[in-house]
Amino acid sequence: MFRATLKSLLARKVRLILSGLAVVLGVMFVSGAFVLTDTLGRSFDAIFADAYEGVDVNVAAKPKIDVGETDGMPVVPEPVPAATLDRVRAVPGVAEATGVVGVDGARLIGSNGKVVASFGPPQLGENWTGESDLVRLREGRAPQADDEIVINRALATAGKVKVGDRVGVLTLRPKQEFTIVGVFGYSGDRDSIGGANEIMFTTPVAQKLMLGAPDTFSNISVTAADGVSDEALRDAVAAAVGAGFEVKTGAQLSEDAAAGMKEALSFFNRILLGFAAVALLVGTFLILNTFSIIVAQRTRELALMRAVGASGRQIIGSVVLEAVAVGLVASVLGLGAGIGIGALLAYLFSTFAGGLTLAGIGVPLSAVIGAFAVGLVITVVAALLPALRASRIPPIAAMQDVATPDRPLTKITVAGAVVTAVGGALLALGLTGNAGGSTLATILGGVLFAFIGVALLTPLISRPVVSLLGAIFAWSVPGKLGRLNSGRNPRRTAITAAALMVGIALVTGVTVILDSAKSSIGGLAQDSLKAELVIAGAQSGPRPPSFDPAVLEKAAAIPGVRLVDGEYGDLAMVGGERTWVAASSDVAALRQIFGAEPTAGDIDRLAPDAMLVSSDTATARGLSVGSKVPVQTSRGEARTYTVTGIYASSQLTNPVVLPAEAARDFTIPQPIQGFIQLAPGTRVADVQPQIEALLADSPEVSVADREAFIEQQTGQLDGLLTMIQILLALAIVIAVLGIINTLALSVLERTRELGLLRAIGLRRAQTMRMITVEAVVISVFGALLGVVVGAGLGAAVVEALRDEGITDLVLPWTQMGIFLGLAAIVGVVAAALPAVRAARINVLGAIAHD
Numbered sequence: 001m002f003r004a005t006l007k008s009l010l011a012r013k014v015r016l017i018l019s020g021l022a023v024v025l026g027v028m029f030v031s032g033a034f035v036l037t038d039t040l041g042r043s044f045d046a047i048f049a050d051a052y053e054g055v056d057v058n059v060a061a062k063p064k065i066d067v068g069e070t071d072g073m074p075v076v077p078e079p080v081p082a083a084t085l086d087r088v089r090a091v092p093g094v095a096e097a098t099g100v101v102g103v104d105g106a107r108l109i110g111s112n113g114k115v116v117a118s119f120g121p122p123q124l125g126e127n128w129t130g131e132s133d134l135v136r137l138r139e140g141r142a143p144q145a146d147d148e149i150v151i152n153r154a155l156a157t158a159g160k161v162k163v164g165d166r167v168g169v170l171t172l173r174p175k176q177e178f179t180i181v182g183v184f185g186y187s188g189d190r191d192s193i194g195g196a197n198e199i200m201f202t203t204p205v206a207q208k209l210m211l212g213a214p215d216t217f218s219n220i221s222v223t224a225a226d227g228v229s230d231e232a233l234r235d236a237v238a239a240a241v242g243a244g245f246e247v248k249t250g251a252q253l254s255e256d257a258a259a260g261m262k263e264a265l266s267f268f269n270r271i272l273l274g275f276a277a278v279a280l281l282v283g284t285f286l287i288l289n290t291f292s293i294i295v296a297q298r299t300r301e302l303a304l305m306r307a308v309g310a311s312g313r314q315i316i317g318s319v320v321l322e323a324v325a326v327g328l329v330a331s332v333l334g335l336g337a338g339i340g341i342g343a344l345l346a347y348l349f350s351t352f353a354g355g356l357t358l359a360g361i362g363v364p365l366s367a368v369i370g371a372f373a374v375g376l377v378i379t380v381v382a383a384l385l386p387a388l389r390a391s392r393i394p395p396i397a398a399m400q401d402v403a404t405p406d407r408p409l410t411k412i413t414v415a416g417a418v419v420t421a422v423g424g425a426l427l428a429l430g431l432t433g434n435a436g437g438s439t440l441a442t443i444l445g446g447v448l449f450a451f452i453g454v455a456l457l458t459p460l461i462s463r464p465v466v467s468l469l470g471a472i473f474a475w476s477v478p479g480k481l482g483r484l485n486s487g488r489n490p491r492r493t494a495i496t497a498a499a500l501m502v503g504i505a506l507v508t509g510v511t512v513i514l515d516s517a518k519s520s521i522g523g524l525a526q527d528s529l530k531a532e533l534v535i536a537g538a539q540s541g542p543r544p545p546s547f548d549p550a551v552l553e554k555a556a557a558i559p560g561v562r563l564v565d566g567e568y569g570d571l572a573m574v575g576g577e578r579t580w581v582a583a584s585s586d587v588a589a590l591r592q593i594f595g596a597e598p599t600a601g602d603i604d605r606l607a608p609d610a611m612l613v614s615s616d617t618a619t620a621r622g623l624s625v626g627s628k629v630p631v632q633t634s635r636g637e638a639r640t641y642t643v644t645g646i647y648a649s650s651q652l653t654n655p656v657v658l659p660a661e662a663a664r665d666f667t668i669p670q671p672i673q674g675f676i677q678l679a680p681g682t683r684v685a686d687v688q689p690q691i692e693a694l695l696a697d698s699p700e701v702s703v704a705d706r707e708a709f710i711e712q713q714t715g716q717l718d719g720l721l722t723m724i725q726i727l728l729a730l731a732i733v734i735a736v737l738g739i740i741n742t743l744a745l746s747v748l749e750r751t752r753e754l755g756l757l758r759a760i761g762l763r764r765a766q767t768m769r770m771i772t773v774e775a776v777v778i779s780v781f782g783a784l785l786g787v788v789v790g791a792g793l794g795a796a797v798v799e800a801l802r803d804e805g806i807t808d809l810v811l812p813w814t815q816m817g818i819f820l821g822l823a824a825i826v827g828v829v830a831a832a833l834p835a836v837r838a839a840r841i842n843v844l845g846a847i848a849h850d
Helices: 002-011 013-051 082-089 153-159 203-211 230-241 250-297 299-307 312-352 365-391 395-399 410-431 439-473 477-487 490-528 550-556 587-594 615-621 660-665 684-694 706-749 751-759 764-800 813-839 843-847
Strands: 057-061 094-100 102-104 107-109 123-127 135-140 148-152 166-170 176-186 197-201 219-224 245-249 533-536 561-574 577-584 598-601 610-614 628-632 639-647 656-659 673-678 702-705
Touching: 013 250, 013 312, 013 365, 013 706, 057 230, 057 250, 082 094, 082 219, 082 230, 094 123, 102 203, 107 153, 123 203, 148 153, 153 176, 153 197, 197 203, 219 230, 230 245, 245 250, 250 312, 250 365, 250 490, 250 706, 299 312, 312 365, 410 439, 439 477, 439 490, 439 764, 477 764, 490 706, 490 764, 490 813, 533 684, 533 706, 550 561, 550 673, 550 684, 561 587, 561 660, 577 587, 577 660, 587 656, 587 673, 610 615, 615 639, 656 660, 673 684, 684 702, 702 706, 706 764, 706 813, 751 764, 764 813
Parallel strands: 123 197, 148 176, 577 656, 610 639
Antiparallel strands: 057 219, 057 245, 094 219, 102 123, 107 166, 135 176, 148 197, 166 176, 533 673, 533 702, 561 577, 561 628, 561 673, 598 639, 610 656, 628 639
């Protein structure tokens, strides 16, 4: 039986290659994700090990706010007083203790007048503490005067600046001018560590600009005396400085920093694995169809095996063994491709991140296990149903000229109806608000069940819909034949179309959701934002762009300007909970510009010890006018504010508004947005150039009219949509392979039929048109299903997100039409090879084919 299976497999190499490709592509995604995260993880391990190479023990104050990697704000270190440095130096076992200033947020203005951007790595402002084994000056000298700086080689190259240049630097304070007196690098001829841009000032200037307080440091770096272990010194220093500080060894710091980056990478890894799961789901349809057709074609062969004594179990084992062989080969090829893709993505990531030094490409055990587990399991599971079908072939079939009859659709139709009904019930429960506190989860569950139910009902739907679509081509004999062929086996047509449906449905659904979000945000801004001009910048890293507060005062003095409001933002602890807060330069202007309506108290003024909250926040936290709420911002001490006003919640306003004075203790003590309302009759074109002139020293931001600002904010969703479409394109590629595979196997299955058609006068060109029509009908059917299902499920999700501010439902008619048009083109392309093969069939040989 094993030899027979092996010969059967080798005799069908070509027809199994396409199904194997689907597994290869899915496995490639899975193994590539593990290779990528492993490579980047080891790269960050090496980077942080280098960064803390000369640190035996580090002392830092505990931060007031715990800021995560994805919170959209840089970490603000709590300043360490200089007196603490003296205490550390007095600890027995300390050979040297150095006060260090190192804070993210120093941005250099390059030779082109723009801020040197960083897409991930920090932009550090530090104090120069001298050369070491790690840091070496390559040009110039150390900074000595208050207006002198040194920068690392990577920043000098990116900004196209050199020693002697006068440059602008943005920090906690607005732009200040400095002279570059030195350029430094790192051991190993490296221009940076981890792609970070670094600017080093004299210690007093670094303290003032990066920490906002003299005689303070962000941390203290300690070197142990000879014979003193790092752990022993850590414990001694911790006892000396007290409980308000975090004291760690250099090894601990390196591990903690790397762990934070790996947590962010794990999120990215889960996204890649999610898209791999979609690709493998589509691949399952392809493999199922391939083995189903092969079993149908081998009916007489399998019946002969049963007749000479093969048991049903042996027949199952034969088909499963073929699947294992295909899965093993595909897993090996997919793992190899995944290693290549992982290496490529790691290279692109390092380039995008500003020259991250990559560790050697490795293949973790998880990639190998994942590749073979996924490849084998998916292939074997997809082959089980055809294997069971093969085991039920009666021996009598060997003596008959049989064609596998199309089985009734009753069972699969009932199953599809039940699953669809469950999905509909869950959707109804969620959309009517009767799901308790799990509305979104209920709706998403309904979406999943409805998706599966439609896939099961596809065979029932296929015959009438395919017949209707095929009518478009029925004006010619090849068209009529192609129409009949596409509907002759509903199961096969449904499985082939379902693979394409999955990819198209996901793309359509995501497009519906994101387009609806764009429309809702844009409409809300148009209705609620009563400012003709907005000062803002695009955020490319953890730090949002900011500008000089003096711009607001100067803008208010421009003729034709009616109201000006500057918005500060930060992450704070409000009543013990992490909350985004805002501070407004003019709350009366804020109310008019955003159309905020009071629900209690006074929201037109704000005393230094008062705060405003949204109605949603007040309800959730049980607050009312007069409530006392403790607030801890990123800097300074905690303060208690009194709620003096509550305003109607809006998606455009923050849940908490503090007085302008509170912004001094924010992570970024400068406004990050400015809103300008013009007097009636004033033209935007007359005021906008004057505002632009005021922003000459704030190159991170620009002024735009309301429409351009809304387009800038919603345009970020376009980039997200493009990325999702690119990743889901893999699933569509696999679906196209499925169409090619089905047609190729169908041509083999219908060899005699094609020969007879040729014999009675069907020309080669007509044969090719017949196969092409069949492919186009199946492809358009799958795309049509995908568009309808995707639009419906996308609409359900939009309805579920209504309370989150997505109130508009937008159906992307243009994109859906494009999908259908592309599906027709895909059908033509997929039919090319099978059609050529069908046209080249030898007529006499085909008629005699058994």
